[in-house]
Amino acid sequence: MAITVSRPKLNWRERAYLPAILSGMAITIKHFRNMLFGRTKVTMQYPEEKWDNQMPEHYRGAPALVRDDTGRVRCVACQLCEFICPPRAIKIIPGEFAAGDRFAKVEKFPQEFDIDMIRCIYCGLCEEVCPEQAIYLRKDYAITGFTRADMVHNKEKLLEIGGVMHGVVLKWNEKK
Amino acid sequence: MDYFYLTTSLVKIVALLAVVLGIMNYTVYAERRISALIQDRLGPNRVGPFGLFQPIADAAKFLLKEDFTPGHVNKFYYWLAPCLAMIPAITTLAVVPFGSSLFGVPMVIADINVGVLFVFAIASLGVYGIVIAGWSSNSKYPFLGGVRSSSQMISYELSLGLAVIPVFLLIGQLRLTEVVSYQIEHGWMIAPFVGDWTNLRKWLLAIPMLISFVVFTIAIFAETNRLPFDLPEAETELVGGYHTEYGSMKFGLFFLGEYVAMITGSAIIVTLFLGGWHFPGIPDGSQGWSWGLVNIFVFFSKVAVLLFVFIWVRWTLPRFRYDQLMRLGWVFFFEIALVNIFIAAIILAYFPA
Ligand code: SF4
Ligand code: SF4
Numbered sequence: 001m002a003i004t005v006s007r008p009k010l011n012w013r014e015r016a017y018l019p020a021i022l023s024g025m026a027i028t029i030k031h032f033r034n035m036l037f038g039r040t041k042v043t044m045q046y047p048e049e050k051w052d053n054q055m056p057e058h059y060r061g062a063p064a065l066v067r068d069d070t071g072r073v074r075c076v077a078c079q080l081c082e083f084i085c086p087p088r089a090i091k092i093i094p095g096e097f098a099a100g101d102r103f104a105k106v107e108k109f110p111q112e113f114d115i116d117m118i119r120c121i122y123c124g125l126c127e128e129v130c131p132e133q134a135i136y137l138r139k140d141y142a143i144t145g146f147t148r149a150d151m152v153h154n155k156e157k158l159l160e161i162g163g164v165m166h167g168v169v170l171k172w173n174e175k176k
Numbered sequence: 177m178d179y180f181y182l183t184t185s186l187v188k189i190v191a192l193l194a195v196v197l198g199i200m201n202y203t204v205y206a207e208r209r210i211s212a213l214i215q216d217r218l219g220p221n222r223v224g225p226f227g228l229f230q231p232i233a234d235a236a237k238f239l240l241k242e243d244f245t246p247g248h249v250n251k252f253y254y255w256l257a258p259c260l261a262m263i264p265a266i267t268t269l270a271v272v273p274f275g276s277s278l279f280g281v282p283m284v285i286a287d288i289n290v291g292v293l294f295v296f297a298i299a300s301l302g303v304y305g306i307v308i309a310g311w312s313s314n315s316k317y318p319f320l321g322g323v324r325s326s327s328q329m330i331s332y333e334l335s336l337g338l339a340v341i342p343v344f345l346l347i348g349q350l351r352l353t354e355v356v357s358y359q360i361e362h363g364w365m366i367a368p369f370v371g372d373w374t375n376l377r378k379w380l381l382a383i384p385m386l387i388s389f390v391v392f393t394i395a396i397f398a399e400t401n402r403l404p405f406d407l408p409e410a411e412t413e414l415v416g417g418y419h420t421e422y423g424s425m426k427f428g429l430f431f432l433g434e435y436v437a438m439i440t441g442s443a444i445i446v447t448l449f450l451g452g453w454h455f456p457g458i459p460d461g462s463q464g465w466s467w468g469l470v471n472i473f474v475f476f477s478k479v480a481v482l483l484f485v486f487i488w489v490r491w492t493l494p495r496f497r498y499d500q501l502m503r504l505g506w507v508f509f510f511e512i513a514l515v516n517i518f519i520a521a522i523i524l525a526y527f528p529a
Contacts, residue, residue: 018390024493029214031215035213036213
């Protein structure tokens with residue numbers, strides 16, 4: 001069904017274009033003036049100004065591994081995160097603790113733990129799936145590098161970003 | 177051989193070219209900054225203080241890009257078109273008096289007696305650059321751009337020519353230096369009554385002059401392919417219009433040609449309607465060379481103000497639809513300019529000086 005859109009009847013002033021054009025120009029010059037004298041402030045000058053202190057609690061930045069109070073890497077190389085990761089950004093090579101080791105009860109630890117930050121989509125599924133609360137999404141967002149290899153975070157880098165996480169998981173504690 | 181004349185002309189040509197190319201680069205910068213401010217953005221502000229070296233970075237980028245010629249184009253015309261877009265715009269400046277005089281040398285490169293006719297003749301060659309670019313690219317978007325451009329230019333050239341006739345009816349001379357000296361004696365063309373408030377003839381003459389000024393300015397907008405008349409480029413409809421197939425410095429020539437055309441257009445509007453290099457209270461170059469420099473400065477300041485208006489309008493108005501554009505050109509501006517000539521003629525006949 002055809003719909004006829006009724007057009008408004010314009011009076012001569014509106015049809016003469018020029019008054020409308022001039023009022024439009026008045027609007028744009030007002031914006032120009034307000035910007036020129038710094039009365040409008042909409043742009044954040046990014047590298048100089050940052051919003052880091054106003055980042056929300058739930059912000060999802062770069063994923064990182066954490067250590068526990070005893071300095072042990074919390075990850076037990078269960079590889080759940082490797083499997084859940086949608087873009088397959090995580091690569092883990094597990095290793096086993098030697099028989100007499102202090103953490104022998106834990107059985108496994110990651111020998112290598114790489115996250116390819118070119119692939120990572122910051123979805124947070126790794127954090128959610130981890131049974132050991134060993135991987136967390138931190139608030140780092142400016143992940144840069146000159147080569148593809150630069151963009152792969154290895155275990156050291158991940159631990160450096162992650163730092164130490166206190167509390168929560170205690171099931172590998174000797175006393176238990 | 178008059179060696180004095182030759183050397184001074186050569187110096188003037190080089191100096192004017194340098195100044196105009198400098199202004200052109202900074203017009204591009206100004207366009208980007210002003211458009212940004214109008215849209216509540218900041219624009220390029222990183223290269224140098226306030227981004228003032230941005231034009232240099234732009235030029236370096238243009239020059240260093242690969243100069244690629246697509247396989248399906250007509251090579252000769254494809255190479256010719258960018259030059260044709262740039263050269264007429266610059267050539268027109270030769271007859272525009274951009275200052276009074278310096279050390280007794282008149283500040284105009286060629287003071288020819290057909291002045292404004294020369295301007296129209298050369299400026300309309302600019303359309304060939306666009307049309308040839310459209311044809312030789314051998315691709316449909318540039319072709320449509322070229323077709324649009326040719327019809328638009330022809331339509332608006334008409335009102336452009338008709339709009340200035342009242343000015344020359346009044347002055348009786350086509351020489352642009354005469355136009356300026358007339359305005360110094362009798363007041364600027366758009367406001368001849370200033371300083372002579374009780375003169376009825378000047379008040380009456382201001383009416384056709386104002387109409388001429390508006391029609392001429394709008395026609396210059398159309399001639400330079402600026403919004404709201406940028407149908408030959410029309411990024412949203414025609415990809416890039418006539419220069420879709422161009423890259424690197426060849427595209428740069430089209431792009432900068434548009435800005436040079438803007439500068440030339442503004443210079444002509446200033447000369448015809450806004451008193452050229454004259455500003456009330458400032459003596460001309462015969463009073464000392466410093467005044468000569470001030471006159472040149474005044475001229476380019478007026479041009480700069482007009483350039484600002486050009487940019488301001490571009491970032492305010494949307495593009496016309498093609499039929500609206502044609503209707504506006506043929507049904508309104510053509511008629512208005514025509515009637516305006518009669519108004520001016522009648523006033524001149526019944527109120528002789
Ligand atoms: S945040 Fe998502 S994409 Fe990134 S490593 Fe974790 S699971 Fe993979
Ligand atoms: S899910 Fe947790 S414990 Fe398992 S491999 Fe990933 S980080 Fe390590």
